[in-house]
Amino acid sequence: MICETIQRLHTELPPTVKLVAVSKFHPFESIVEAYGAGQRIFAESRPQELMAKVRRLEEMRASRVAETRLAGGDVEDAEAWLSDVEWHFIGHLQTNKLKMVLPYVSLVQSVDSLRLLQAINAWGEHNAKVISVLLEPHVAAEETKQGFSPEEILAILADASSYEYICFKGIMGMATFTEDESVINSDFAALADIFARCRSSFPSLAPDLTELSIGMSDDYPLAISHGSTMVRIGSMIFGARQ
Numbered sequence: 001m002i003c004e005t006i007q008r009l010h011t012e013l014p015p016t017v018k019l020v021a022v023s024k025f026h027p028f029e030s031i032v033e034a035y036g037a038g039q040r041i042f043a044e045s046r047p048q049e050l051m052a053k054v055r056r057l058e059e060m061r062a063s064r065v066a067e068t069r070l071a072g073g074d075v076e077d078a079e080a081w082l083s084d085v086e087w088h089f090i091g092h093l094q095t096n097k098l099k100m101v102l103p104y105v106s107l108v109q110s111v112d113s114l115r116l117l118q119a120i121n122a123w124g125e126h127n128a129k130v131i132s133v134l135l136e137p138h139v140a141a142e143e144t145k146q147g148f149s150p151e152e153i154l155a156i157l158a159d160a161s162s163y164e165y166i167c168f169k170g171i172m173g174m175a176t177f178t179e180d181e182s183v184i185n186s187d188f189a190a191l192a193d194i195f196a197r198c199r200s201s202f203p204s205l206a207p208d209l210t211e212l213s214i215g216m217s218d219d220y221p222l223a224i225s226h227g228s229t230m231v232r233i234g235s236m237i238f239g240a241r242q
């Protein structure tokens with residue numbers, strides 16, 4: 001099932017849309033299965049779980065290399081296996097957990113406060129690593145303290161040069177949790193509008209500001225119609241979360 005869904009999505013999604021497989025709460029074996037079907041980008045939402053899976057992956061890779069060497073097989077091939085997995089972080093990230101996440105991910109999609117952004121920049125400086133991030137605006141109707149207003153996002157980008165260790169790659173958003181498609185539609189329109197304003201207001205950042213991460217299992221076709229460049233799909237690929 002995992003294989004078929006991955007392959008179907010890879011065929012079905014427009015070439016401008018990247019598939020991020022959300023593997024949170026799913027066993028490591030499911031990730032390996034999806035990898036076998038050609039999936040390369042995976043996303044986790046909890047630091048502990050991300051770290052455990054990264055380690056497990058490295059162990060599996062190392063043991064396959066060792067076995068292949070013993071058997072006199074193609075070691076180069078074994079070394080390549082799982083080495084091109086790319087991890088994204090999509091959950092709420094506490095500033096005291098950065099070291100569990102930032103060494104392993106190519107993108108933090110869920111930067112939802114100024115405090116977190118500043119902490120990531122400081123970590124980057126200390127570790128000489130530029131971290132790619134998406135900023136998360138708050139548009140959904142649910143009450144939450146997390147996420148930026150559109151004005152806050154524009155203010156951050158106006159001040160982008162003071163974040164030397166951050167590469168601003170775009171916007172990540174979620175629609176209101178509802179069955180009402182007109183609400184989801186207007187949330188996606190609002191997110192796409194913020195993304196367009198960021199790009200047009202800061203032409204010098206626009207070459208990097210290329211990602212609009214919207215769309216999950218239940219709403220990704222609608223998100224794509226609003227210009228999504230990255231869909232985050234979990235349960236449709238892996239089944240219900242345990």
Ligand SMILES: *Cc1c(COP(=O)(O)O)cnc(C)c1O
Pocket residue numbers: 022024045090091174216217218232233234235236
């Ligand atoms: C869990 C999660 C997803 C995936 O949701 P599905 O409905 O299982 O596709 C996408 N984005 C974020 C931020 C998530 O936390």
